Structures are given as structure tokens and as C-alpha cells.
Amino acid sequence: MRALCWHGVNDLRVNDVPEPELVNPRDVVLRVRLTTACGSDLHFIDGYLPTMREGDVIGHEFMGEVAAVGRKVDDVEEGDRVVVPSFVGCGNCGYCRGDLWSLCDNTNPNPELQEPVLGDATAGIYGYTHAFGGYAGSHAEYVRVPHADVNCFHVPDELSDEQALFASDAWPTGYMGADFCDIRPGDTVAVWGCGGVGLMAQGSAALMGAERVVGIDRFPERLRMAREEAGSETIDYTEVDSVVDTLKRMTGGRGPDACIDAVGMEAHGTGLAHAYDRAKQTLRLHTDRGEALRQAIVACRKGGTLSILGVYGLMDKFPLGIVMNKGLTVRTAQQHGQAYVPRLLEHVAEGEMDPSYLATHELPLEDAVRGYDLFKHKEDGCVRPVFAP
Amino acid sequence: MSPPPPSVATAGPPERPHAPHRSPVDGSPGTWERAATAALGGTLLARGLRRRSFGGAAAALGGGWLLYRAITGRGRSARTFVPAPTWSSSGSDRTGSGPSDGATTVERAVTVRGDADELAGVWRDPERLALVAGHVLEVTAGDGDGDGVAEDGNVEGGADQSDEGRLRWTVRGPLGRVLSWETRVVEERPGELLRWESVAGAAVPSEGEVRFDPAPGDRGTEVTLRVRFDPPGGRLGDAAMGRFGVVPDALVGGALRRFRSLVETGEVPTLEGNPSARGRGDLL
Numbered sequence: 151m152r153a154l155c156w157h158g159v160n161d162l163r164v165n166d167v168p169e170p171e172l173v174n175p176r177d178v179v180l181r182v183r184l185t186t187a188c189g190s191d192l193h194f195i196d197g198y199l200p201t202m203r204e205g206d207v208i209g210h211e212f213m214g215e216v217a218a219v220g221r222k223v224d225d226v227e228e229g230d231r232v233v234v235p236s237f238v239g240c241g242n243c244g245y246c247r248g249d250l251w252s253l254c255d256n257t258n259p260n261p262e263l264q265e266p267v268l269g270d271a272t273a274g275i276y277g278y279t280h281a282f283g284g285y286a287g288s289h290a291e292y293v294r295v296p297h298a299d300v301n302c303f304h305v306p307d308e309l310s311d312e313q314a315l316f317a318s319d320a321w322p323t324g325y326m327g328a329d330f331c332d333i334r335p336g337d338t339v340a341v342w343g344c345g346g347v348g349l350m351a352q353g354s355a356a357l358m359g360a361e362r363v364v365g366i367d368r369f370p371e372r373l374r375m376a377r378e379e380a381g382s383e384t385i386d387y388t389e390v391d392s393v394v395d396t397l398k399r400m401t402g403g404r405g406p407d408a409c410i411d412a413v414g415m416e417a418h419g420t421g422l423a424h425a426y427d428r429a430k431q432t433l434r435l436h437t438d439r440g441e442a443l444r445q446a447i448v449a450c451r452k453g454g455t456l457s458i459l460g461v462y463g464l465m466d467k468f469p470l471g472i473v474m475n476k477g478l479t480v481r482t483a484q485q486h487g488q489a490y491v492p493r494l495l496e497h498v499a500e501g502e503m504d505p506s507y508l509a510t511h512e513l514p515l516e517d518a519v520r521g522y523d524l525f526k527h528k529e530d531g532c533v534r535p536v537f538a539p
Numbered sequence: 540m541s542p543p544p545p546s547v548a549t550a551g552p553p554e555r556p557h558a559p560h561r562s563p564v565d566g567s568p569g570t571w572e573r574a575a576t577a578a579l580g581g582t583l584l585a586r587g588l589r590r591r592s593f594g595g596a597a598a599a600l601g602g603g604w605l606l607y608r609a610i611t612g613r614g615r616s617a618r619t620f621v622p623a624p625t626w627s628s629s630g631s632d633r634t635g636s637g638p639s640d641g642a643t644t645v646e647r648a649v650t651v652r653g654d655a656d657e658l659a660g661v662w663r664d665p666e667r668l669a670l671v672a673g674h675v676l677e678v679t680a681g682d683g684d685g686d687g688v689a690e691d692g693n694v695e696g697g698a699d700q701s702d703e704g705r706l707r708w709t710v711r712g713p714l715g716r717v718l719s720w721e722t723r724v725v726e727e728r729p730g731e732l733l734r735w736e737s738v739a740g741a742a743v744p745s746e747g748e749v750r751f752d753p754a755p756g757d758r759g760t761e762v763t764l765r766v767r768f769d770p771p772g773g774r775l776g777d778a779a780m781g782r783f784g785v786v787p788d789a790l791v792g793g794a795l796r797r798f799r800s801l802v803e804t805g806e807v808p809t810l811e812g813n814p815s816a817r818g819r820g821d822l823l
């Protein structure tokens with residue numbers, strides 16, 4: 151089959167690879183209908199995230215049609231149209247039962263690669279380094295999905311593939327980020343980043359009853375989407391002296407009740423702090439730039455919530471003193487998709503939110519390398535390239 | 540699905556100066572060696588990070604490097620990149636009181652959903668134990684023949700032991716070399732403890748026990764696995780075992796994690812058959 155493979159830093163190619171097969175009794179093999187790039191893919195494409203191997207099939211956000219079913223799968227049948235969260239859950243460990251699916255104890259085949267660093271291991275994820283499990287990714291004609299009964303979610307007939315696709319990763323991530331904020335009437339939620347996850351966090355915060363949602367970015371077309379699709383107010387951080395001051399002014403001096411970082415180590419800024427971060431990152435002294443996170447901490451109202459969705463490596467400087475003195479609550483996780491997907495599909499069916507506007511570019515899988523190029527450099531207004539294998 | 544067009548690389552952006560040197564896949568060390576190196580790298584890294592000293596930092600860096608080498612498949616031969624492991628690590632006690640100086644004890648624990656009686660059964664079942672042991676160790680029912688390598692077939696207490704509780708452990712090294720030894724259960728307290736020992740004359744004298752303690756609240760059962768290896772020949776024996784991919788820390792930790800997955804989900808997570816441009820299968 152054809153698949154998009156990682157061959158080295160900034161070296162992706164579409165190759166012929168063997169087709170996946172049923173291995174464990176609870177597996178299904180999915181024929182991928184749509185699969186999309188995620189900002190976190192750029193971390194290993196750019197070489198900031200180790201444990202990729204030459205030839206790995208990448209991609210973790212996808213939906214498709216069930217092609218083969220393992221003998222211990224009960225609730226999924228051949229031909230079912232399903233969407234699958236990017237983290238693999240088992241459904242039986244204490245974490246899965248507690249709806250903390252990305253912390254699953256039983257789905258990472260390479261925990262020994264994470265434990266020395268994290269002191270523990272996360273769940274496995276498709277197409278996202280060997281430390282995160284090493285499973286072949288979804289940018290392929292077929293993908294193997296373990297523990298299918300708990301990882302495959304049936305897509306209602308009235309939903310299009312595009313409407314279901316982002317319930318795999320971008321939307322549950324953003325939704326969880328808003329959920330962390332425990333939004334109450336009158337709350338203002340500020341979201342750093344208007345990429346796929348940031349836009350989903352903004353739309354979800356509005357859905358959960360936020361009085362005001364503010365999106366922060368620098369790309370005009372993304373800021374336009376935040377206004378028009380998510381209903382947010384926006385700040386172009388290149389056009390203001392200080393994002394923090396602007397947010398304080400907008401909120402009567404209080405600051406947002408909750409701040410969501412949907413940027414992570416890709417954060418861009420404009421000031422000295424940014425130059426320092428960038429220099430360190432370029433020299434690989436550390437892998438993270440934390441400008442967005444620092445702004446969020448300073449802007450947030452006292453006693454407010456800091457919800458971190460951006461993917462960080464091993465950030466070595468974190469202004470904990472500010473967090474402590476302001477009494478902030480920090481909540482963060484890789485996405486617990488399985489806890490949210492049914493609710494998200496219902497929101498679409500009820501016409502309450504439709505994430506399909508993220509799909510700015512639809513390409514055949516053969517053009518995936520060009521798709522990642524558009525995505526990485528944010529050319530042609532690209533928010534998410536979607537590939538049809 | 541139409542027949543795929545020929546596999547031609549789509550041009551990517553030029554390689555950056557930092558891009559790691561890429562070696563052809565066929566020049567990379569085998570899965571076996573990578574597994575050993577990765578396990579070792581992980582172990583060193585873990586020790587280095589725990590030690591928190593300059594030496595610790597160096598160990599962490601060295602461990603990270605090994606890990607990187609292993610998973611990128613770079614390195615020339617097992618000899619050049621599997622250093623002699625020293626098995627006295629954190630989480631292990633150097634036990635000086637054993638028959639030889641090289642003895643190492645490793646103890647690890649996991650918490651597993653399920654009660655002790657249900658969990659204990661796995662440790663007496665060669666079929667399920669084979670899944671728990673993973674790809675480095677093969678487990679089969681013991682045959683009472685003692686050790687597969689040594690001539691000495693005399694099994695201490697062999698006469699009054701039934702075949703039940705006998706297990707044969709086999710490691711396959713490079714160049715077709717095989718290490719194999721047999722163990723027998725020497726103590727069993729149902730729902731509490733299972734202890735075994737290698738039979739007399741075993742190539743790798745070892746003993747182990749698995750203990751079951753109820754975890755607080757509804758957290759299940761705390762399972763503690765303690766294994767003592769006593770490789771013949773002290774440090775040289777260590778090195779030999781290292782080349783066979785036997786790294787006790789990694790073995791014990793990995794076995795417990797696979798045990799938990801098997802008990803909780805009925806299967807062990809695997810990259811068997813995993814597709815990539817390297818081919819099929821990704822057993823690290």
C-alpha cells in the first residue's frame with residue numbers, strides 16, 4: 151500500500167509499504183478514508199522529538215471504514231464508518247476507566263523508551279515516534295487499530311467524512327482544553343493559537359457557555375476564521391505592544407478567567423524573550439519555546455485556570471513562582487479523546503458546531519509531502535491539509 | 540484501491556546541516572542487537588537521571604545516546620555498541636553473599652487490576668508466561684532434563700518434584716548461540732507468593748519470586764517481581780549475558796508491564812506486523 155513515511159529531518163516521502171494485518175484478537179484494520187496533518191507532527195519532522203526511525207509511517211488523526219475485524223471484537227463490523235482517537239486506549243486499565251485515556255497503561259509497546267525520562271509511560275499513539283508506541287500511522291491506505299471496541303466510534307450517517315475527521319484529535323484536544331477551564335457564566339477564555347486545536351478550543355469554550363472568547367495569533371486568515379467560524383474576538387500579537395496589557399484592558403483589568411495554551415513549543419513571539427527561546431531551540435539546548443505559556447501565566451486573572459494543550463518536550467524554565475503567587479490552577483494532558491468523541495459527534499448532528507472548516511486543503515495521499523509543506527509554512531491559508539488515500 | 544504507482548521519493552526540502560547521517564537500512568544492526576541496546580540505553584538513562592550528579596548526567600547522556608543509536612538502527616556491530624553492563628543499578632541490590640560476586644538482584648513492582656488468585660495462575664502457565672517474558676526470553680514447559688548446556692543432568696530434588704512448575708528459559712544470541720536453563724517452583728503460598736529456582740547445573744543460576752499484595756482502595760493488586768541472576772564468571776559473565784540481550788532491569792520491568800497488559804486486556808501490546816518503509820514488523 152502507499153503511505154507517507156519519515157526518512158529523516160525534513161525528509162518525508164510517499165512509499166510502498168506492507169499492508170497492516172490483524173495481530174491481536176481485539177484489533178481491526180481500517181481502510182483510511184481521510185487523514186490529516188497535526189501541528190505536533192512538525193516536532194519530529196523538524197527533528198526536535200527523538201525516537202523516530204527511518205521509514206516510519208506517520209499520521210495520527212483519521213477516520214475510515216472497517217476492513218477486517220479481529221475475533222474478540224464485539225461492537226465493530228466490517229464496513230462500519232468510524233472515527234478513531236489518536237491515542238490508543240485499552241478500556242480496562244484504571245486510567246481508561248477513569249476517562250484518562252492518553253495515560254492508558256496497556257497500549258504502549260515501548261514503555262522503556264519513556265520511563266527513563268517521564269518516570270512512567272503514556273498510552274501509545276499512531277505514527278508518532280517509538281517512545282509513543284511506534285505504531286504505524288494513518289497517512290496510509292490501511293491502519294491497524296488495537297482494542298477496536300473502545301477506540302472506534304461510529305459516525306452517524308448524516309455526518310460527512312470531513313465533519314467526523316477532526317473528532318479524532320484536534321477537536322477532542324481543544325474540547326478537553328475548554329473542559330479543563332470549568333467555564334461558568336460570565337467567564338472570559340483566552341486561547342493562544344488559532345491553528346486546528348486553538349480554533350476547536352475556542353469553539354468549544356463558546357459551546358460551554360463562555361461569555362467571551364479571545365483568540366490570539368498572527369496569521370490574518372486564521373484570525374479571520376477565529377472570528378467568523380468560532381465567534382471569537384481576536385488579537386494579532388504582532389499589532390499590539392503587549393498581549394497581556396490588551397487582555398487586561400479587554401477584561402476591565404481582571405485578566406481572562408482561563409487561559410488556554412494551544413501553541414506549545416512552536417510558539418512564536420516578537421520580543422527579546424522570543425529571540426532567547428529561539429536561539430536556545432536552534433542550538434538544541436532545549437526543545438521548547440515558551441513565549442505563549444509565559445504570556446498566558448501573566449495575563450490570567452488571580453485564581454484563574456491555565457489549560458495547557460501545547461505539546462512540550464522537556465521545558466527547563468517555567469515561571470512557577472508566578473503560578474504560585476497568583477494561585478493559578480494548571481490543568482494539562484494529552485487528549486483523552488475517547489471521553490469526548492460521542493459528545494462531539496452529537497454536537498455536529500445537532501448543528502451546534504461543525505469542525506469541517508479546518509480542512510482548508512484536500513489532497514490525494516500522493517501529494518502529502520506538498521500538503522505538509524503548505525501546512526508547515528502556513529502557505530495559501532493552510533490550516534489543515536486533509537489527505538484521501 | 541488501484542495498483543500503486545512505482546515507489547519514487549517525492550522531493551523534500553534540502554537536508555539541514557543538523558540532519559543525522561542516514562545509513563542504509565541493510566547496514567543497520569539486527570533487531571536483536573537493537574533490542575539489547577535499547578534496553579540497556581533505557582537502563583543507563585534511568586540510572587543516570589536518578590543519580591543526579593555529574594556522573595549521573597554522563598550516564599544519562601550515554602544512555603540516551605545508546606537509545607538513539609538503537610532505535611535509529613545505527614552502529615556497526617554488537618561488539619562496538621553493547622558495553623559490558625554492570626547490573627548493580629538503582630532498584631537492584633548488589634548481593635555479596637551469593638555463590639559468586641556477579642550476582643544481581645532486581646526488584647520491580649506494578650499494580651494490576653484483579654485479585655491475587657487470578658493473577659498467580661499466569662506465573663504457572665508456560666503459554667501465558669511466554670507472552671509475559673517477551674521476545675528476549677523464550678519460555679516453555681520444563682522437561683526435567685536439567686540444563687540444556689551443561690552435561691550435568693542431575694536435578695537436585697528432581698525425584699520428588701513433578702513436572703508441574705518446571706519451566707525452561709531460552710535466550711538466543713547472535714551467531715546461533717543459545718543459552719538455556721530450567722527452573723522449578725520451590726515455594727507457593729496461594730494468593731500470596733510464588734518462588735522458583737534454577738535447577739542444579741543451570742547455565743544461568745537464577746532465582747525469583749513474585750509476590751501479591753492487595754493495593755489500597757479499589758486499586759487491585761500490587762505485584763512485586765524479584766529476580767536474582769548469578770551469571771557464571773562475574774563481570775565477564777555479565778558481558779556475555781549483555782550480548783545475549785539479557786539486561787535484568789529491562790527484563791523484569793518489561794515482564795511486569797506485559798503481565799499487567801495480559802491480565803487486564805487479554806493481550807500484550809505489540810508492533811508485530813507493523814508496516815513501515817523498512818518492511819514489516821517492529822519488535823524493538
Ligand SMILES: [Zn+2]
Binds near residue numbers: 189191
Ligand atoms: Zn495531534
Ligand SMILES: [Zn+2]
Binds near residue numbers: 239243246255256
Ligand atoms: Zn487503558
